[in-house]
Amino acid sequence: MNATAMTDRRAELDDLSTRFVGAFNRQNLDDIMSYFADDAVYEDPYGKKHETLDDIRAQFDVVVNGKLGKISFEAEDRFIDPVAGKVMDSWVLRMWIGDEAKEERTMRGLDLLHWDGDRLVRKITYKQD
Numbered sequence: 001m002n003a004t005a006m007t008d009r010r011a012e013l014d015d016l017s018t019r020f021v022g023a024f025n026r027q028n029l030d031d032i033m034s035y036f037a038d039d040a041v042y043e044d045p046y047g048k049k050h051e052t053l054d055d056i057r058a059q060f061d062v063v064v065n066g067k068l069g070k071i072s073f074e075a076e077d078r079f080i081d082p083v084a085g086k087v088m089d090s091w092v093l094r095m096w097i098g099d100e101a102k103e104e105r106t107m108r109g110l111d112l113l114h115w116d117g118d119r120l121v122r123k124i125t126y127k128q129d
Contacts, residue, residue, distance in 0.1 A: 001082065001083055006082045006083065007082075009082035009083075009085075010080050010082040012118075013080050013082060013085065013087050013115055014078070014080060014087075016035070016087075016115060016118055017078065017080075017087045017089060017113055019035075020032070020035050020113070020120065021073050021075065021089070021091075023035070024060075024063065024064060024071070024073050025071070025072050025073055027064040027065075027066070027070075027071065028064070029057065029060060029061055029064050029065075032060050032064065033053065033056070033057055033060070035118075035119065035120045036053060036056060036119065036120050037116060037119035037120060037121045038053065039121065040053065040056060040119070040120055040121050040122065040123070041121070041122050041123075042055075042056045042059060042122075042123045042124075042125075043122070043123070043124040043125065044059060044125055045109065045125045045126055045127040068095045068097065069095050069096045069097040069098065069103075070095070070096045071093060071094065071095050071096075072093070072094045073091045073092075073093055074091060074092045074093075074094065075089060075090075075091055076090040076091055076092060077089070077090045078090075084114075085114060085115040085116060086112065086113065086114050086115070087111075087112075087113040087115065088110065088111070088112055088113075089110065089111045089113065090108070090109070090110045091108070091109055091110070091111070092106055092107070092108055093106065093107045093108075093109065094106050095107075107127055107128070108127065108128040109125060109126055109127040109128060110125070110126045110127075110128075111123060111124070111125050111126075112124040112125075112126075
């Protein structure tokens with residue numbers, strides 16, 4: 001991959017990853033799922049692999065269906081390997097819970113996103129305890 005192609009791919013991966021996280025922040029499950037390839041795998045923070053789109057959808061439904069309240073993923077650092085199609089995102093998840101969203105909780109984590117073209121083929125999530 002030449003320097004121009006690497007720069008273009010880096011920008012494309014950055015944009016894809018930003019839009020993917022934005023779908024979580026909008027709490028839009030259909031938008032989230034639109035990024036996944038048919039054979040995608042999601043590995044959750046507990047090491048369990050979810051290998052069907054229905055299973056992946058069920059896992060993310062818990063995050064965006066409102067039971068955690070209003071959520072917002074705030075980016076910290078992003079590293080992009082344009083040759084491998086990989087993005088490493090560290091983040092803070094803020095959740096406003098309860099009546100009138102009075103209680104705020106936070107969680108830190110890291111996602112490894114593996115892209116094939118514009119499709120997410122693997123997402124591995126780690127959370128800080």
